[in-house]
Amino acid sequence: MTxxxxxxxxxxxxxxxxxxxxxxxARGLYARNADGSDPGYVNIGNLDLIGRRGSRSVPVRPGGVLNDYVPFYFTPLSPMAFNIKSGWNGITRRANDDILIFVSSIYHAIDQSLELIFTDRHAYLMTANFYRDVERLDQIDWVALRSKDFKKDPTNPERVERYQAEALVHRHVPLDGLKGVAVHSESVRADVQKFVDKAGTPLLVRTKQSWYF
Structure with missing residues (x-):
């Protein structure tokens, strides 16, 4: 599956x-600090952490802070997704049918001339290494990502940090910077497909229950 x-x-x-x-x-995905961000956008996840990312500087070009970037993970089964499903630590719980998973790839983003960087662990951590060169994708812990295991382990304290490696697209991801969207159920897929067809975009819509907790 992974x-x-x-x-x-x-x-x-x-x-x-x-x-x-x-x-x-209509507009693609915008970074929190971008001029095109919409005040009506429904945020999910840890709102406190989202706010604190606005003070975490980015040490490589194009610089700025984390909230100048649209963040992605390298797996759909992230700790953030688990927390949203479970309501852990006071995070608002969301049903799987309320969550869409947009998909792209590092290589597709580059082909679309998007300015992209990535990290080897959760980007907010001061120990995170930031990269621009796709050759450094070997610094991502792909084995851990495929294992779906992000439990804290005293013998390997970095595992959960590295599991949350991020890809960061500067300012804006236009719709053609995305390859598809995954949903949890066929009923949602049919509804989302209607919106996609009306928008006239070739965005693929697929039901992927295994991508959800």
Missing amino acids: AFLKQENGYIFRIVHRENLPLVL
Whole structure:
């Protein structure tokens, strides 16, 4: 199920609330600090951490802070997705049918001339290494990502950090910077497909229950 998570594919994933679908189809994905961000956008996840990312500087070009970038993970089964499903640590719980998983790849983003960097672990951590060269994708822990195991381990304390490696696209991901969107059920797939068809975009819509907790 996770065998496709490997360096040569370079797939990246962003989870988005279903209510944001019309915005994404009309405008793509915007960074929190970008001029095109919409105040009506429904945020999910740890809002405190989202705010604190605005003070975490990015040490490589094009610089700025994390909130100048649209973040993706290298797996759909991220700790963030688990926390949203479970409501861990006070995070608002969301049903799987309320969550869309947008998919792109490092290589597709580059082909679309998007300015992209990536990290070897959660980008907010001061120990995170930032890269621009796709040859450094070998610094991603692909084995851990395929294992779906992000439990804390005192013998390997970096595992959960490295499992949360990020791809960061500067400012804006236009719709053609995305390859597809995954949903949890056939009923949602049919609904999302109607929106995609109306928008006139070739974005693929697939039901991927194994990408959800």
